Amino acid sequence: MTIAVVIPAYNEASTIADVVREAHRWVDRIVVVDDGSTDGTAAQLGGLPVRVLRHAQNTGKGASLWDGMRQARAHGASAVITLDADGQHRPEDIPRLLAAAADHPDGMIIAARLRHRERVPGARRFANAMADFWISWAAGCAIADTQSGFRLYPAALIDGLAGVARRSSGFVFESEALIEAAARLGFRPVAVPVDALYPADTRPSHYRPWADTARIVRMVAGKLLTRGMYPQGLFRSLRHAPQIAAIGDPAPPSDRD
Ligand SMILES: Nc1nc2c(ncn2[C@@H]2O[C@H](COP(=O)(O)OP(=O)(O)OP(=O)(O)O)[C@@H](O)[C@H]2O)c(=O)[nH]1
Ligand SMILES: [Mg+2]
Numbered sequence: 001m002t003i004a005v006v007i008p009a010y011n012e013a014s015t016i017a018d019v020v021r022e023a024h025r026w027v028d029r030i031v032v033v034d035d036g037s038t039d040g041t042a043a044q045l046g047g048l049p050v051r052v053l054r055h056a057q058n059t060g061k062g063a064s065l066w067d068g069m070r071q072a073r074a075h076g077a078s079a080v081i082t083l084d085a086d087g088q089h090r091p092e093d094i095p096r097l098l099a100a101a102a103d104h105p106d107g108m109i110i111a112a113r114l115r116h117r118e119r120v121p122g123a124r125r126f127a128n129a130m131a132d133f134w135i136s137w138a139a140g141c142a143i144a145d146t147q148s149g150f151r152l153y154p155a156a157l158i159d160g161l162a163g164v165a166r167r168s169s170g171f172v173f174e175s176e177a178l179i180e181a182a183a184r185l186g187f188r189p190v191a192v193p194v195d196a197l198y199p200a201d202t203r204p205s206h207y208r209p210w211a212d213t214a215r216i217v218r219m220v221a222g223k224l225l226t227r228g229m230y231p232q233g234l235f236r237s238l239r240h241a242p243q244i245a246a247i248g249d250p251a252p253p254s255d256r257d
Helices: 016-024 061-074 091-103 122-139 155-159 162-167 172-183 209-226 231-239
Strands: 003-009 029-035 051-055 079-082 107-115 151-154 188-195
Touching: 003 016, 003 061, 003 091, 016 029, 016 091, 029 061, 051 061, 061 079, 061 155, 061 162, 061 172, 079 091, 079 155, 091 107, 091 151, 091 188, 107 172, 122 172, 122 209, 122 231, 151 155, 162 172, 172 188, 172 209
Parallel strands: 003 029, 003 079, 029 051, 107 188
Antiparallel strands: 079 151, 107 151
């Protein structure tokens, strides 16, 4: 597999260089999409082995992911791993995502923040639970951590997402991508459990718990209405637990370095 890592970044000057350096330990090809940042995010990347796509203006997370994915596909990537730029995803989990992808060639692999969920702020946890319920219903299967931006997309899945990229922007893109993957494109969501990371000095989220969740619910409601409320999807999403990859824990730091 030729893997590329795509990192959407909006005002992430304090973390982006470390995230890129860590990711480069596991994957050679890294694309950062600097989405109109005003804090010097791109300047932090000088001299690092990374391709930087710069947007003159902010276009949102979805449009940036799509740009990065298309760039990676144009350069022959057979799978894309997406990773947030704020340091909340550990690149050292990348090998576990790759192992899950090898076990599940028709899987859409999600690094699901199932460990230490108590660290997730209350409002965000509630918003995530809402999104998980609705998105799983529309996808027709239970999905763990639908709001994780740390995922592995096989090339064939990316190639099927052009319509989603046209319709859905911002944080809605990743939610609709999951539904399309599972309900239309035949890719089963598979979770790799990872730690939830919310350090005390985390910058304020770009995700707006009410406004962004409302946009996601509206998108899902539209899909359900066009499918006659898809009762089989609700039944299946409640009947079976999310699929979890049989992947070991990451090695402790002393074994890795
Ligand atoms: N390119 C681009 N990236 C964005 C935009 N908004 C957020 N991001 C990136 O998307 C990632 C996730 O953004 P966060 O604000 O941390 O949102 P989140 O992780 O879903 O929410 P929290 O769990 O509260 O941190 C980060 O890498 C951001 O830099 C945007 O408008 N454009
Ligand atoms: Mg974050």
